[in-house]
Amino acid sequence: MTPRPDRLSRLLALVPYFATRDGIALDQAARDLGISQTQLTKDLELLFVCGLPGYFPHQLIDLQFEHGFVDVIFTAGMDRPLRLTSAEASTMLVALQALLDLPGAVDQEAARRAIAKIEAAVGSSDTAVRMPAGSTDSDNPTFASIREAVTARRALRIRYYSATRDSVSDRIVDPIGLQTMDNHTYLEAWCRMSEGVRLFRFDRVDEAEKLDEPASPPEEAKAHPQRAVLSENPDLPSVQIEIDPGELWVLDYYLIEPLESLETRVDPQAPVRARLVYGSPEWLTRFLLGFGGRVRVISDSAIADSVISSAAAARARYT
Template sequence: MTPRPDRLSRLLALVPYFATRDGIALDQAARDLGITQAQLTKDLELLFVCGLPGYFPHQLIDLQFEHGFVDVIFTAGMDRPLRLTSAEASTMLVALQALLDLPGAVDQEAARRAIAKIEAAVGSSDTAVRTPAGPGESDNPTYTTIRDAVTARRALRIRYYSATRDNVSERVVDPIGLQTMDNHTYLEAWCRVSEGVRLFRFDRVEEAEKLDDAAAPPEEAKAQPQYAVLSENPDLPSVEIEIDPSELWILDYYLVEPLESLEERVDRGAPVRARLVYGSPEWLLRFLLGFGGRVRVISDVAIADSVNSAAATARARYT
């Protein structure tokens, strides 16, 4: 089965697709594109508010699709090949080169081909790719397997090294997507062992095997807000904490994940339980002491005792 394109790629292709098939039925177009009719309708509603700079009504893409058929009124230029200016081409070349330098972020051979095509199209006198790919520069097969699984929406079995725990564990994960941050590429996936969304750094995946199982992360996992890399990094420790109602603002400012639905709480005056990811014990101790007992660790007795001891020592200095 051919994998469905991601939404951005699909949106870019929709206008020329419909421009050459004016009046096509929505259900037929959805089958051609490999998506549901509901998703296609959402895509068309988004395209309806996209267009040329200025973004006044006469500059927006104009599509009619209310009666089950799609008619293109105004394409905003998306029905003809894009002509890059020198500045635009230079920006794309720099971005592609940056992706080449990120381990596993893209298919390196595909990125080099794209660079060569852009250079040829704009007549660049400079070579963006420093040297041709040599034997040592071929794409890591593990990275290729991970990207292929994301594209094909297939589950993965991985062996992952945790730097914090200094051990290697085997996990089966359901890929959701890829993220890049701080010169690293991460696989975002539902971990069947942890039963939660986790980010796995590419260069710490020792082995990856694409399974026959379809990737099936829970719908709520795919729809949840994306936490920063730190909060979903399986290399880092975490604790469960209890937050008094007066300090719930920390949910918006720190990497804290509520363990219950804030909207469905019956007792609004009760503390909220959450998971806090931290980088070092020293930082965690300072963080907890700053709240004077209004934020408490409930999952680790040793950390709670350390906080109480440090607080008692501080009070003793005043007496």
């Protein structure tokens, strides 16, 4: 089976990575690369049968990792990472700049160092990022504690303000990862109090303390991160919508929760009422406009008015 592009890119970078970190522990390497130790072992087993044309034993990449540490015996010439093209470097610089603009998404000092290295590598004559000296994540230890817990896979004790409930609560959560959406950074985690996956917006976490115990979210919770983004986030608004029978296919492509049983409804030709959680009013307006009135909001007059006015403005442009 041909490796997926993301895995292929990782495989190409593994040999130079280990060549400069000879003897690194397998679990540490997995953390650095952001993958599981099981996946890293599979990658190394695949590299073991790759090498120079001819593919005789002495021409194959040789990495020893049986005892929990990785030693490089033969690199087959893959001693340095591939160089970035100008387009690739520009894409990375734009992405890093976008991450810098999101509160808490990354270690800002590390991101700025990465930007400087990319600019130096491609010979940029201007700097992509100009930020005040000394402006680092040390200014916000809460954000740093959250990221450290995610990286170290440790449970977190947080004090969190829920805007929808207008209340503050203390929770212990098991981090799964970080999400960015609508210009905000969220901690995706299994909430032990709610017994479900929740998203916690960084700027609403008043306090965060990394605990010594390992994070242990249920396996099924880690398998569906997008569901948490749209349906399990306590801070995102929701609306009730009506879906005409001819558009019920949206239930298979969007995380929309029907409010009635599709199998037992009396009139198959009647519209279906459902609940939709959305990230921003602008997105919801665009979503509804795409259906030309066949999917419509019924619980929020402001959104309905926005759809009507946007549709009228679009029609006016053709006259």
